[in-house]
Amino acid sequence: MHDDKGGQGPSLVSIRTMDIVVAVFCLVLAAIVIMDSTRLGFGWKDDGPAAGYFPFYIGLIIVAASLVNLVRAIADKSAADDVFVTKPAFRQVLAVLAPLCVYVLFIELAGIYVASAIYIALFMWYFGRYSLAKGAAIGVAVSLSLFVMFEVWFLVPLPKGPIEDFFGF
Numbered sequence: 001m002h003d004d005k006g007g008q009g010p011s012l013v014s015i016r017t018m019d020i021v022v023a024v025f026c027l028v029l030a031a032i033v034i035m036d037s038t039r040l041g042f043g044w045k046d047d048g049p050a051a052g053y054f055p056f057y058i059g060l061i062i063v064a065a066s067l068v069n070l071v072r073a074i075a076d077k078s079a080a081d082d083v084f085v086t087k088p089a090f091r092q093v094l095a096v097l098a099p100l101c102v103y104v105l106f107i108e109l110a111g112i113y114v115a116s117a118i119y120i121a122l123f124m125w126y127f128g129r130y131s132l133a134k135g136a137a138i139g140v141a142v143s144l145s146l147f148v149m150f151e152v153w154f155l156v157p158l159p160k161g162p163i164e165d166f167f168g169f
Contacts, residue, residue, distance in 0.1 A: 009086040016080045019073035026066040033059035099123070111161030117143040 037052030037059060044053065073079070085093075103119040110118075117139035124135035150156045151169065160169060 008083075009088040011083040011085075012087045012090050013084045014080050015082040015084045016073055016076060018084045019069060019076075019079065023066045023070035023073060026062055027070070030059045030062035030066060033062070096127075107159055109161060111164055112158045113143040113147050114161055114163050116146065 037056035040052030041050035042056035120139035121135035
């Protein structure tokens with residue numbers, strides 16, 4: 001691929017390629033929905049529609065729309081030159097996505113409140129250029145607020161780790 005017209009760096013992927021990938025992905029998902037709907041039954045029974053009735057027809061609609069999008073994307077040769085994302089922009093996305101994935105995995109070990117406090121503190125420090133102390137204070141304040149809201153007021157248990165266990169929650 002060549003440089004994009006805006007001078008933002010070399011192109012990583014074109015709009016046409018992404019249109020094709022998304023159309024194929026939607027076709028696969030629709031096929032899964034249709035197959036499971038046939039397992040459940042998609043006909044009309046004496047007491048109404050079978051469990052797979054509505055998902056089956058929604059799956060068919062998704063297949064039709066995805067096929068239209070796929071054919072249009074394949075036929076649109078000019079979109080092959082249109083930049084979907086540049087390498088520098090994709091690096092920025094990964095700079096946010098990678099820590100987010102680590103955060104989600106860390107929830108299993110430390111619980112959502114501790115993981116969130118650490119994530120907020122590090123995110124503010126690295127991306128916001130705040131002091132680590134300020135990020136930590138805000139991270140702890142947000143996590144404590146969420147703890148009170150979910151665990152105390154709404155009585156909705158969220159994943160907890162060893163620190164909450166230590167305090168008896």
